[in-house]
Amino acid sequence: MQHHFHPTVLREYDIRGIIGETLGAEDARAIGRAFGTLLREAGGQTVAVGYDGRVSSPMLEHALVEGVTASGCDVVRIGMSATPMLYYAEASAEQVDGGIQITGSHNPPNYNGFKMVFLGRPFFGADIQKLGKLAADGAFASGAGQVTTRDIMGEYVERLLEGLTGIDPAKLEGLRVGWDAGNGAAGPALEALAARLPGEHHLLFTEVDGHFPNHHPDPTVEANLADLRALVADKQLDFGVAFDGDGDRIGAIDGTGRVIWGDQLLMIYAEDLLKNRPGSTIIADVKASRALFDRVAELGGKPLMWKTGHSLIKSKMKETGAPLAGEMSGHVFFADEYYGFDDALYAGVRLLAAAARLGKSVTELRGAIPPMLNTPELRFQVDESRKFAAMEEIAGRLTTAPGPDVESVNATDGVRVNTADGWWLLRASNTQDVLVARAESETPEGLERLLAQIDAQLALSGLERGESVAH
Known part of the structure; x- marks a missing residue:
């Protein structure tokens, strides 16, 4: 059976559209069927599926699972989750070959979409066009896949906490941090993580609400950090961390309320990482400050400027073996002691770790960055x-x-x-x-x-x- 997508939906890094206008259940079913067909052709069998907190996500998830199983692939449902939890489910389980997260990311509430991983690599660009052509031709595989459910929250949080391995707990006990989940999908994982972290943690908007009643969940827009800034000032916290709607992008402010932009965060992470891994390649996108590239070189690393786009950066990391990469948009990728995907919760943990290991407060680290x-x-x-x-x-x-x-x-x-x-x-x-x-x-x-x-x-x-x- 042929399926034609709205021309605006198949994009460079993902599939995204407006619910009821350019994207609906039939599209989700066709995406599942086509993705499953391509995976089976490549020798894969099992797809992990997760979804964010948007109102339309459960409906799309139901149709997507129907499509994947109709192609003959099996599905592991991880339920409502942040995008990095889906990436974790795909990367950490030997028996999982691909992953699809239903998420509208930081778009308005009436949008939704799909981010995909295929045999351990990003699925984007030509892959997405191939999926569209396969659907238009109706060249789907057929079968009857099995569906299982997996609760990964506990093991995911344990894995996040490994980001603090080897740090003297005394250096972490005094930390006081604010966190803003923005009513996005990272909220429940943030609650579980904060309960286990040393130090004192103050949380905002962890209740998942696809209408985003408090502010839009895009931490790269300074206006969206107002609530976090007020919390840090009111409680006199050391710093604050914010997430986007699906938890793969991080925003941060220091103890004085100054924004720590994506390239500035990368400078802090690079200083910490290059102490243990001297000479490493560190990748940033073309929008990043010259100060970042200069700083990486000064610290003995190899700065590499690359194309903007989380899928493009992840692919370049695999090619170069870079242990760290980041974008101005707040995607940060750790392949150092982690899997190389963009995970804002893990990036938050690594910010605590960097401050502890470098023996400086986040405010001091931000203050040392040259003004541009x-x-x-x-x-x-x-x-x-x-x-x-x-x-x-x-x-x-x-x-x-x-x-x-x-x-x-x-x-x-x-x-x-x-x-x-x-x-x-x-x-x-x-x-x-x-x-x-x-x-x-x-x-x-x-x-x-x-x-x-x-x-x-x-x-x-x-x-x-x-x-x-x-x-």
Whole structure:
């Protein structure tokens, strides 16, 4: 039986749509059937399935399981869970060959989607297009798979606690930390974890509620950290940690309420890790501060700039053997003593560990990071048919005739241009009809000059930096 997905649903890193408009139960059933077919073709048999706290998730999970079992694959249901719990279920069990998490991540409540793992690697890009074609052709395998249920909460929390192995408990006992689950799927796991952690822990919004009544669960937007900031100030806590809707992205603030952005967190983790693993490769995406790449090199590590996107970063980690990677968006990946997937709860534990091992408070570690002036991520609408072509034109100009102000151009993902003033970035989003710009300098005047260079390049391609649009 053929199935055609709405054209907006099959995306670069995952499958995502609006419930009742572009995504529904029939799509979930077809995804399960197609994924199961591809897994069986590759010699796999068993798929772990989890879902987040959105109102539509149980309905999609039911249809997805029907689809997977109809392909002849078996299903291990782990129930309502954070995305890293699904990744853990797939990575930690020898008999599990693939995994699908139903999650809308940090999107509004009426969205939902699917994140997938296939034989231990991310399932994205060409894989997702192949799944869509298989469904459109109706070339599904048939069978009658078995369904079992597995409660992994206890063992997952035990595994998280291993992030503190070898640390003198006395160094952790005095820690006082605030945590904000944002009514997302990480709430129950956070409650179980905090009950076991040394120190004093204050939790916000751990009740799973797919309407997100307190604030939107995206910790990279500073406004969403207001409740956590108030908690840290009120209780005079050492620092605070926040999660996105499905628990794979971390946000943090120090004891004074300063945001610790994704690249700054990576600096802290790198300082801790490179003491034990000198010379390691550490990967960050093209949006990260120059200060991070400089700091990794200064600490004796090998900084590697790579493309934005959690699936792309995970693939590059496997290729290079890097023990640590991160993105500005708050995805942090530890392959050091862990599995290499993005897990915000584990990243939270490793922040406690880093402070204890380095003998400095998180506020001190944040304070030591050099101040840089940078723009937020500027996202502006460019027609889907034009965005990649425009980026090719701009990259072509900058590599053939860069102009006197340009010191170097990195074309790993869009263009990242270094000048005496700092750097600027322009890239096409893989998930929206937008171009993304960012610039960083040490002075306000330098930042203005960098933005003027971005505008000049856009103008040469008949575009302008319009109103910034939401992620």
